[in-house]
Amino acid sequence: MRNYRKVHSYEVKEAALSKLRERGVKLEDIAEIVYEMQSPYNAGLTMEDCLDSVKSVLEKREIQHALLVGIELDELAEKGMLSEPLQTLIAQDEGLFGCDETLALGSVFSYGSIGVTTFGHLDRHKTGIIKKLDTKSNNTGVFTFLDDLVASIAAAASGRIAHRFRDREENGFDVDAG
Numbered sequence: 001m002r003n004y005r006k007v008h009s010y011e012v013k014e015a016a017l018s019k020l021r022e023r024g025v026k027l028e029d030i031a032e033i034v035y036e037m038q039s040p041y042n043a044g045l046t047m048e049d050c051l052d053s054v055k056s057v058l059e060k061r062e063i064q065h066a067l068l069v070g071i072e073l074d075e076l077a078e079k080g081m082l083s084e085p086l087q088t089l090i091a092q093d094e095g096l097f098g099c100d101e102t103l104a105l106g107s108v109f110s111y112g113s114i115g116v117t118t119f120g121h122l123d124r125h126k127t128g129i130i131k132k133l134d135t136k137s138n139n140t141g142v143f144t145f146l147d148d149l150v151a152s153i154a155a156a157a158s159g160r161i162a163h164r165f166r167d168r169e170e171n172g173f174d175v176d177a178g
Contacts, residue, residue, distance in 0.1 A: 009061065016064040019071045023146055029129035030054045033154040036127060037118055038161045045161070053157035053164075057111075063153060066107045070100065070145030077142040093134075093144040104148035108155050115159030122151035130154070 020027075031050040039045050057063055076082050077090040089097045101123060108115040126134050126147070133147035 012061065012064050012068070013059070016067040017058065019067060023071060023074075023133075023141075023143070025129055025133070025146070025150055027051060027054050027058075030150060030154050030157065033122065033128045033130065033150075034157045034161065037121075037154065037158040038165075041162065042165050049161065050157065053160045054153060057153055057156040057160060060107070060110070060156075062110070063107045063156070066103050066152070067149055070103055070149045074142045074145050077144065090144045091142055093142075097144070100145045100148045103145060104152035107149075108152045108159070111156045111159030112163065114162045115155045118158045119152055119155035122155055123148060126151075 028047075028051060031047055031054050034050040034053060035045065035047055038050070073082070073090060077087060080087060080091075082090060088094070090100075093100075104123075105116070105119055108119045122130055130147050130151050133143040133150060
């Protein structure tokens with residue numbers, strides 16, 4: 001029997017955040033997408049609210065694990081270290097591959113149907129940093145999983161804000177005050 005060490009959640013979180021930074025994704029980039037998605041429904045929404053929501057979503061282990069797995073697969077594809085035909089499917093971001101969306105979508109489910117539908121919208125329309133990641137050529141890197149994972153973080157953070165907005169509204173708080 002192998003002796004495995006227990007990985008502390010802090011180590012996982014820091015690794016996931018570090019990978020995002022290494023791949024050129026800033027939390028503010030994700031917060032901008034959240035703001036774009038939620039500001040029409042919340043007049044008092046601020047970028048700070050959106051950034052806080054992104055940070056809260058990134059506290060979830062499921063999101064951290066998905067980031068680590070997806071980014072690792074992207075990086076292995078960049079190095080040509082996957083077996084065929086997986087290497088080509090990921091390196092070329094094959095349209096019918098679908099595993100990238102499946103991994104990303106799995107982390108959105110805990111944020112309700114608004115998270116899921118927002119993910120679908122972002123996957124289709126590719127705004128902000130998602131578009132930049134999706135349109136990278138194979139010469140500058142493979143971002144097959146990362147663009148969808150960023151969309152899932154933005155969708156989850158948007159769902160979180162929508163639910164919190166409704167909670168504030170139902171509890172008699174001025175929802176236009178943020």
